[in-house]
Amino acid sequence: MSSQIRNQLVEALTALADPTVAVNRSRFFKSGPGEYGEGDKFRGLTVPQIRSIEKTYRKMVDLDSAVDLLASEYHEDRLLALLLMNYLFARGDQEQKTKVYEAYLANTSWINNWDLVDSSARFIIGPYIESGDRSILYELAESANLWERRIAVIATYHLIKQNDFADILRLAEILIDDRQDLIQKAVGWMLREAGKQNLAVLIGFLDKYAEKMPRTMLRYSVEKLPDGLRTDYMGRGRRSHK
Template sequence: MPDEPTADEFVARFLTLVPEEHRELAESNALVRRGEDDDIRAGARMGKIFALAKEFALLPPAEIERLLESPLHDIRVGAVSVMGHQYPRKRTTEERRTELYDLYLRRTDRINTWDLVDVSGHKVVGNHLLARPRDVLYELAKSDHFYERRLAMFATVMFVGRGDLDDTYRLAEILVDDPEHFVNTVVGTLLRETGKHDRPRLVAFLDRHAATMPRITLRFAIEHMDAAQRKDLMGRAKQAKTAG
């Protein structure tokens, strides 16, 4: 693989991964936005896309952005996966890491599904903010777009893994009653993960919110609790719903 691979080279390799029955569709839409369906699935296996992205981990940001413009969902999965591989590499310069972070936030319009966020939002945005101010997460948490709100919470995976829980809880306070399913699930997931580090803090949060938070959020958050705690917290939610 050359030091400066291109989006065209990535696409050429990607097309070999597409099932024969979808090959013509993928070829005609790979890097061309036609203004019609802008989230086409070509049916390539995710594992193979991730492996290809690892091979193209040196793809320059400008070429990654070309991939993000693709109407093929599979290619955009590849683009965000490339960013996730490239950012934490020891040989990646701080200048390049900043470029990747800026690109990610500038093009959230193309990283606009829950799975695209989850491929590398934590590895790029979360990693970048480990030792930096995190104000941008609170801006994202108030976005009109659910995928930006999901990103705000999902980026904190990197903080929680280090036992740094404060931003996760502050963001959860903002997002705990969010109307979007894919925000509910990530809030519940991150709350669950905080419980591995500080169970009393999780219990205290749920004591305040269990009766009113979306049930899917609560179910995710209590997954690792004992049966008695789960029953108590779900009972509060049921009572509140009945009373309402």
């Protein structure tokens, strides 16, 4: 049954493939030589099209089918698989949630671009660890794999929305010297989200670390602050990442 459903999903994706869109998506997600998405392949679908397929098939798909689809060379297939896993997690009992969580962590090699991480980590990893062991965040944060580090950061989005800031603050400290632009952006984004929930939390972190933060991380974190305050913190930040 798993392979049959997977084939139906691939047929649905293939039917909407557009070579022009594929070229544009390939450029947007930096799949050229030496870029962060090097070697990724695209069928040429828009995100709304992929979400429409997910809604059509979500009640027919089991976890095995979603994981099978995740192991695809095509970016859109992997995004669809992760959206289906989000659904299976959200609608599942605790046993099902555990299976989805474990399958996600066992297949991080396929969750290999920022949109794939951002569309899934906060809906699976974050909720699962909310009331339990959070050590996985720190294991991922120490990974040599860029995308696993980003998973750790984006997973805290769910916690932040529950006014739980301890992990993003600790991860921001751990990753403050990370040289990857996509990690700096992710950390800055999550700090900004923390500030939306509780401005004092963000201000406290900035007062302590603004002078050490890479410019990109700092810029993302202060984006929603009042003009004067934002200018003040940007003036404290280091000019380059050494």
